[in-house]
Amino acid sequence: MEAEFDELKSQNSFDIKALAFRALNYWYLFVITLGIAFVVTYFYNKQLERIYRIESLISIKEEQNPFFSSSMNLTFNWGGASDKVETIKTILKSRAHNENVVRMLQSYIHYKKDGYYRLEDIHTDAPFVVSLDENFPQLFNTPIKIVFSDEQNFTASVEFLEDEIYRGINYKLNKVSSFSPKSPTFSGDYVMNQEVETPFFKFSLTPRRDTNIKIGQPYYVYFTSLNDEISKYRSIGVSLKVQGASMLVLSLTGPNRAILADYLNMTTEILKQKQLEEKNQFATNTLQFIDEMISGVEDSLRKDEQKLKEYKQDNKVFNPSLKGEEVFSKLNQYSIEKNGYMLKLQYYKLLEDYLTNSTDFRSLPAPASSGIDDPNIVNNVSKIVSLSIQRAKLGETVKNDIFFKEIDQDIEATKRVLLENVKTARSSTNIDIENVESRTARANAEFRKLPEEEQQLFNIERSYKLSEASYTLLLEKKNEAGIVKAANVSDVKVIDSAKDLGQGSILPNTRKNYSIALFLGLLLPLGFVFLVTVLDNNINTPEDIKKLSNIPILGIVSRSRTESNLTVFESPKSSVAESFRGIRSSLQYMYKNLDKDKTKTVMVTSSVSGEGKTFCSINVASVFSLTGKKTILVGLDLRKPKIFGDFGIDNDTGVVNYLIGQKELDEVIQSTKYDNLDVVTSGPIPPNPSELLISQKLDEFITELKKRYEYIILDTPPLGLVSDALDLINHVDATIYMVRQDYSKKAMLNIINEKYKKGEVKNISFVFNDYRQKAKYGYGYGYGYGYGYGYGSYGNGYHENENQSLLSRLKRAFKRNKH
Structure with missing residues (x-):
């Protein structure tokens, strides 16, 4: 079972090497399809719109305003x-x-x-x-x-x-x-x-x-x-x-x-x-707000200035008392002191909100800008800003959160400490505000003891000074905002602007298109060759025979260039003649177990007509006769007699006449012009060829021939068409089964394979006929088949020059059907 499976696998396997060589034989198809593919691709690329790619390079970086200082808003x-x-x-x-x-x-x-x-x-x-x-x-x-x-x-x-x-x-x-x-x-x-x-x-x-x-x-x-x-x-x-x-x-x-x-x-x-614009938006809004505030303060300042002037003129009060000056100075001092504490509370509130709601602390305002000198707050603000800057720089190069874990823990710890510092500082500041308010109340009690005119003067002057201070502060802040806005630069910076430098197109991708053209130009003819190979049911190479049958190959015969089938006689140095000498040697090897003096018989058959039975029969008989052995060639293909024409003899009398009792043996044997070689033609075509070949007379015919000749060569009918040849197998010592290149079908070997497996035929061998060393099959001579003999082409010094003109080859093509 396993042997049968291996045989089936061998028969169904695809021969890649044969495909490759067959493709080489169709080289012109590849040239044509590649040419068409490249021409089409050229015009396709030509008519496609060219697509280009242009680039520019920018950097994104939050630029710090160079005019910012801790004293600014x-x-x-x-x-x-x-x-x-x-x-x-x-x-x-x-x-x-x-x-x-x-x-x-x-x-x-x-x-x-x-x-x-x-x-x-x-x-x-x-x-x-x-x-x-x-x-x-x-x-x-x-x-x-x-x-x-x-x-x-x-x-x-x-x-x-x-x-x-x-x-x-x-x-x-x-x-x-x-x-x-x-x-x-x-x-x-x-x-x-x-x-x-x-x-x-x-x-x-x-x-x-x-x-x-x-x-x-x-x-x-x-x-x-x-x-x-x-x-x-x-x-x-x-x-x-x-x-x-x-x-x-x-x-x-x-x-x-x-x-x-x-x-x-x-x-x-x-x-x-x-x-x-977005970066300057806050400064722009601030400037607009300051301008609106300045407009209102200017009105208040003018009114207070006019009111102060009119009051002094109307009441003739120009120099207040020393007591009044002292009390007025205290009240101003307490007001300034209280404003400082309120500014600190405002900073504490802003700082607390920032720490609670933000995650980036690089831009925390400096405590000194609000008059805060608490070392704990100053140091911790500096520390958390430094840690945030360090984290931001790290974020520019790495994206993995694991690298931020430690620094985020430090920032979080510093933030908790800073919030506690703010809480403590806020409590202390509220106590300071209470103390200032207490001192302010006592100074107001002293202020109320002053004369009425002097109190009114101090109130008017105090209002004027507050308006003047607010006006001065607003002008200062407006100047700061203007400086900040003018000094701001965009966070977007052009490193390499886009330019038309004649860059090459990115589409169409001509290299890719030509690669596709190359692929298709190769694929289409290769697909054709593949189909031809797959659909090809002919036996093309000796390797095909090996895959299809276990019957050995006796020899390989190349295409004959002679005018007749008498190649061995007419062209004795040709490779064809040498092939038949090799077949003769192989047959001798097959006969080694027979009696040396016994007549050796060989039958030549095939699947169908046209595979070269007659050609092989004539030349096998010829090579045996050249050894000096008495040889006779018998034409037993009673339906299509052929062998007589090459020897220049007639077919009027032959085997048929003997088998029906019309002629004696001597009357049907015809001599040829070649030594040691006689011929018995088939004779007239009978109405019952099969019956004649299984008659007692055929047995007598073969027996009589064995008495007279050392080698008998039987040219028989095709085995695939009629059963005549099967009846003759019992009369022969060896059987040659002809297979012709590019002619014999693979399925034709099924009959003889079946007979061989059942043991109904023995000592049978294939002869591969009409072999041409074609590139499309990838095989030359030099195979070692059958019984150990290799058949191949020899050097020109040994064989005759078989190169013929084209005209001679054309003439020969018309006669190919004879073998």
Whole structure:
């Protein structure tokens, strides 16, 4: 069972080597398909629109204002937790930002000219600039043709498709409307620098500096929708230059490098301006608030100044008493002292809120800005700011939370201590405020003892001084805010702006397309060769025979170039003649167990007609006769007699005449011109060939021949067509089964294989006939088959030169059917 399985596996296995050599034989198909594939790919690449990639590089870093100091107002350095890089990446892809860029560049206006395959965008190479009325519904997604007749005059025209609905867009409102043209064409003559107003568009053309108008050349103005442009540019690529760094690579792809570069530079510029505006927003709001406050304080200050002046003049009071001056000085001192404590309480409250609600403490206000000199608070604020800065720097290079664990624990511990410090300091400050209020109450009691006129004077003067101090403070803070705003710089910095440097296209990927062409150019003919190989049911190589049968191969006979079947006699030095000598030697090996003096018989058969039985029979008989042995060739293919023609004898009398009793043996044996070789032809075609071959007369015929000859060669009918040859097997010592290259079918071997497995035939061998050393099969001579003999081509010094002219080969092709 296992042997049968191995045999079946061997027969069904696919011969990769044979496929490879067969593919080489069809080399011209590969050349043709590759040529077509490359030509098609060339024109395909040619007509595809070129797509380019432009990049720019920016850095994102929160720049500290160089004019900030601890004495400035707390809010100017107020900070908080932020992720600047991620925020910028989101902004760059947002609709609002890209709409601003599109509107700024008017990216929805396209300037085009005729290209070889399509309209090509020429951008700033256009000799004119379109100035749109953005409140007018402009025709979009339809080219408007512009042709100049001279430097100033031009014709604008539009070709409309029949039954097509067209749309116009109001860019101001981003509103789309529809209309149907009344005529398939529109055309009008207009003048440069004058507004063109039509039912479909409204704009004016102005000359572009440093460009020349080409008279008669068509230019095209092409409007697209605002939404389409925004969607197109929202695909902007934004990626980190280096992981963990605050540098971003901005990239865009499109058919025009100059447009891409302009867009990237504009998007960066608008981003910078927006970031600076946001950074200055608090300072701007503060300046506006201070201006409003100054306006009110100025009025109060003027009124208090006028009131103080009028009171002194009316009451003739210019020099208050020493007692009054002393009390007034105390009250002013207590007020200043109380204000200082209130400022500290305000700082404590702000610090507590900041520590409770924020996570980034880099911008904590300095305690000294509020007059706080508590060493615990000052040291801990300094420590938590330092830790926050250290953490921020670490965050620029690493993203793993495990690296922040220790530093976050230190920040949290410092924050808890600082909150306790604030609680303690707030209690102490409230006690100080109570003491100041107590002293202020006593001074007010003394103040009320002063004369009425003097009290009123001190109250008016006190109000004036407070207004003056507030006015001075507001001017100081306004000056500080102005300095901070003027010194602020954007957190966005351009490192490498986008430029059109003639970068090569990224699409079409010509290398990839040619690789696909190469793949298809090889795959299609290879697939064809594979199908041919799979569907090929012919026996093409000796290896096929080995896979299909366990019957050994006796020899391999190459294609004969002689005019007749008498190759051994006519071309004794040819490889064909040498092959038959090898077959003769192998047959001798098969006969080694027979009596040396006994007549040796060999039968030549095949599956069907045309596989070379007669050719092999004649030449096997020929090689035996050349050894000086009495040899006879018998034609037992009673249905299709053949062997007589090559020897120049007739077929009038033969085996049939003997078997039916018309002739004696001597009368049917015909001599040839070659020594030791006689022939018995088949004779007239009988109506009952099968019955004749199983008759008693055939046994007598073979017996009589064995008495006269040393070798008997039987040319028999095809085994696959009739059963005659099977009946003759019992009369022979060896059987040669012919298989012809590119002719014999694989299924034809099933009958003889079955007989061989059952033991019904013995001493049977294959002869592989008409073998050509073709590249498509990948096999040459040199196989060691059968009984140990190898058959191959020999050097030109041994064999005759078998190269023939093309004409000779054509002649031979017409006679191929004989073997």
